[in-house]
Amino acid sequence: LSWGLLYAVYILILSSFVTPVINHFLLPTSSFFAIFLLLFLYGIASIHFCFMLSSLLKKAKATSSVAFVLTFFFGALSVTTLIFRMPAPLEWMLSLFCPFAFGAEISKVTMRQKYGKALHLSNILEDSCFYSLIIDSILYMLLALYFDKIIPDKYGVPYPPLFFLKKSYWFKSRSSHIHEQSHSNIFSDNVESVSPEFDAKESIRINNIKKTYQVKSMKTEALRGLSLNIYEGQITAILGHSGAGKTTLLNILSGLSKPSAGSATIFKYNITKREDMEEIRKISAVCPQFNVQFEFLTVKENLKTFAKLKGVPANDIENE
Structure with a gap:
């Protein structure tokens, strides 16, 4: 939204400067506002077109080239x-690409100019290309949001392709995160038994989590089937040498990385489900091994910033 608004201002300024030039030298009898509207709509559609490609391709160079x-x-x-x-159906189909819709409209305007027909707002509102640019802008933005959810980036857990058909996506559950867990034993007999006082108090259950990184033909196993229960009211420490997979495990539990195999739940929520991960983030937090504060902000400003990111209501931030 922030980039879209910023570039919309750029397009607004650019269209304001270019329209008088076109109006004076190329289309003297045409309406200033009609030319401006055409340029502005094409600019907005182009921005959304790049947003769509960006969320699809994920890399800046690939996006700009394509x-x-x-x-x-x-x-x-x-x-x-x-x-x-062109046949009308073919033109409509090609108009799903905003450069074609804009170019086709310019061609029509040029032809009309030859026969003394100027471009006015009434003409443009009757033209299919005008509506094509509006439809393209909406379609590109919807596709950008869709691709951003289903195509995994370097970090994060993607949604399933048909997530929007699920009732759970549109209507979030309001039930408490405290939930009776299944207590099937996930450990072998070689693991130390747990005291009965911890029974049914598992807040995190990790079952055979595996994570493999592959760069070209080289595979690196960060986690090799880790199983672990973490209990409420306890401080649990995970020890290991550098490269043992501690950070990888925390990345998986916090939704920054997806496991190659296995499963884990935090209370009733499954870490491999994107909608569940959104609920997990409301009840958990990770303090990384590197500093995340903004050096140019004061301590209080840093606290306020992270309070907003964490979802603390604006009225409560000062008290918190």
């Missing part, structure tokens, strides 16, 4: 509408 190639290709393809008239 965006350039597609813009050039469909922009060039739109020039063909000057030569021959």
